[in-house]
Amino acid sequence: MSLDFKYGFDDFFRDETFVDDFTYRNSPQNIRRFPFPFDRDDYMYSVNMEPHVPGRKGSVFEKTFDVDEHYLSEMRDRARVLAADPLRCQSLPHMTLAGWDLLELIMETKAREYPQWFSLTKDGNRWHWINRPLGIDQKFTFLDESTLPYGPMEYITRQTQGDFTLQDEREGTLWVDAGMVTTQADWSLDFNIGMNFHEWHAPVPLAHEKGIFDRALKFLLKLQHGSPVRRYNWTMTVNPLLDTAPETYPEWGHMRTALTQENMGNMMHLRVELQTLYRLPRSNAILFDIRAYLGKFEELVQVPKWGRRLHRVVRDIHPDLATYKGFIRNRDAMALWLSKYDDGAPTSPGWWPED
Amino acid sequence: MTKTEFPPSIISRPVYGQLAPRPGAFHLFVADGEGAEAVVELFDKADPSLKSRAHILYTAGPNGTDQWDKIAALGANQAQKAASIPTLLFRLARVLQDTPMDAQIYLTGTEGLMGQAERDVMALGFPHVDIQKEHRGSTVRRVQCVHCKGITENVRMDPFQCSHCGLHLFVRDHYSRRLAAFQGVNIDAEDKGQIPPAVERFK
Ligand code: HEM
Numbered sequence: 001m002s003l004d005f006k007y008g009f010d011d012f013f014r015d016e017t018f019v020d021d022f023t024y025r026n027s028p029q030n031i032r033r034f035p036f037p038f039d040r041d042d043y044m045y046s047v048n049m050e051p052h053v054p055g056r057k058g059s060v061f062e063k064t065f066d067v068d069e070h071y072l073s074e075m076r077d078r079a080r081v082l083a084a085d086p087l088r089c090q091s092l093p094h095m096t097l098a099g100w101d102l103l104e105l106i107m108e109t110k111a112r113e114y115p116q117w118f119s120l121t122k123d124g125n126r127w128h129w130i131n132r133p134l135g136i137d138q139k140f141t142f143l144d145e146s147t148l149p150y151g152p153m154e155y156i157t158r159q160t161q162g163d164f165t166l167q168d169e170r171e172g173t174l175w176v177d178a179g180m181v182t183t184q185a186d187w188s189l190d191f192n193i194g195m196n197f198h199e200w201h202a203p204v205p206l207a208h209e210k211g212i213f214d215r216a217l218k219f220l221l222k223l224q225h226g227s228p229v230r231r232y233n234w235t236m237t238v239n240p241l242l243d244t245a246p247e248t249y250p251e252w253g254h255m256r257t258a259l260t261q262e263n264m265g266n267m268m269h270l271r272v273e274l275q276t277l278y279r280l281p282r283s284n285a286i287l288f289d290i291r292a293y294l295g296k297f298e299e300l301v302q303v304p305k306w307g308r309r310l311h312r313v314v315r316d317i318h319p320d321l322a323t324y325k326g327f328i329r330n331r332d333a334m335a336l337w338l339s340k341y342d343d344g345a346p347t348s349p350g351w352w353p354e355d
Numbered sequence: 356m357t358k359t360e361f362p363p364s365i366i367s368r369p370v371y372g373q374l375a376p377r378p379g380a381f382h383l384f385v386a387d388g389e390g391a392e393a394v395v396e397l398f399d400k401a402d403p404s405l406k407s408r409a410h411i412l413y414t415a416g417p418n419g420t421d422q423w424d425k426i427a428a429l430g431a432n433q434a435q436k437a438a439s440i441p442t443l444l445f446r447l448a449r450v451l452q453d454t455p456m457d458a459q460i461y462l463t464g465t466e467g468l469m470g471q472a473e474r475d476v477m478a479l480g481f482p483h484v485d486i487q488k489e490h491r492g493s494t495v496r497r498v499q500c501v502h503c504k505g506i507t508e509n510v511r512m513d514p515f516q517c518s519h520c521g522l523h524l525f526v527r528d529h530y531s532r533r534l535a536a537f538q539g540v541n542i543d544a545e546d547k548g549q550i551p552p553a554v555e556r557f558k
Pocket of ligand 1 (some may be wrong): 012043047048166167174176186187188192200201202203204205207213216217220225231233237286287324325
């Protein structure tokens, strides 16, 4: 058994790359739905969590698991990364049940929300999954690993945009004991697997002192099945690299030195992570979905409010955050480029493009 | 509090206390180098009957310190000297097969030894409340190269060259208990060839 994709690129699903010639970009419609993460003109860490309920039509919040124009190319990039380094997907032995929980959640939700692309039919534990964009037609037995070409977590996350980690709850904290991580902002699953909530967050500056992780953990331990929550995180990425792993840092780190005022608009990307958290029913594990969206500076400044605001956030960010996020060396050049799009006019509260 | 003074650090970095005798039917000690002194001090504090229920595994420290004589003189029920940390860990695996789940476990010496012993002990399900750790002796680090995944033992200098792939790495405080290792990251990934002079950070 194997999982062979037949990519159905068409007018909607773009055929593009996240390496080498970097042909990734957003269509004009997709720029308007970019999840711009700043609801005001400045930024500091906070316990920013809200219920993950359906949002505005057309926005990335409309559906539970957003499928957008980059879907097929992202799945191809994930397969490329996994072929080079299988350690990007790992599951400790006690996490298999949580993997089935995850597979069920994604299959049921996608089949319901995108019936034109996905279908799931069940006859007891005999399930039939169809993923039309990737050309997959799979019959298998739910909870029987031998009937799928990969373990349940790997099988379904090779077909789903976003990184995924599964947290076991023990001893009053969460343990990151499984994950599919190929689109990460510079952290290593292989190094972090088995750590608890405070350990894996150890490198983050300022937030521990502000009590943010204590409060966030308390909140998460109360998370209920059926009531997922979401939050944003963001960083900056030079070139549309989905895979900015520490493992491959020697391959992509030098790109940070190539920025000029001329190429800034095309090369510098705001990388937004829409993070959603779910309590899973059988395993009681917590699912963490980290969905990365890349927007070129030249794309984002097409929305005047975003251009003004991005300039102010980058210009005024705490240097410890810019250092941690890896853009301190380029911060002034970025602010200079963005300043052309900031006329000083006031911006409206909230992150939506027009209001 | 620990007797070794470590500079302020992030919270994934392990912290160490001071060994104290606790009641138990079996007492397992794993020590290297100057850790022998912590074992001796504990025996001094403990009820004399502890001796007859104690098993000590010892090896010399990465700085060459060998205090096996002190261990041998304690008169523990069982005590063995291993040729190196890896051979000590093989012995430990065998000893743990016969160790009761309510045993008291004492780890002391360098971080590399304590981290690996703790990893093996915890993998067998021993509760970590029954594991005590006290740092003694050398502060050299066991470092995993995040790029090639190779482990370099006894790292003193920062940055240093990965003993496997040859990349120049800086040593983070980020620590994985599963790997019993700190993380090393390429220092000239951005500015190729610009490698600052190495400083002896760990002795
Ligand atoms: C339970 C699931 C979660 C996982 C697996 C997770 C994982 C991570 C990881 C691996 C990092 C990078 C750390 C590094 O530098 O090595 C990180 C950063 C961070 N996390 Fe989480 N996290 C989770 C939940 C949360 C929650 C609920 C909050 C809410 C406050 C949060 C806040 C942060 C912040 C503020 C950062 C720094 C991000 C930046 O500046 O780019 N995390 N997280």
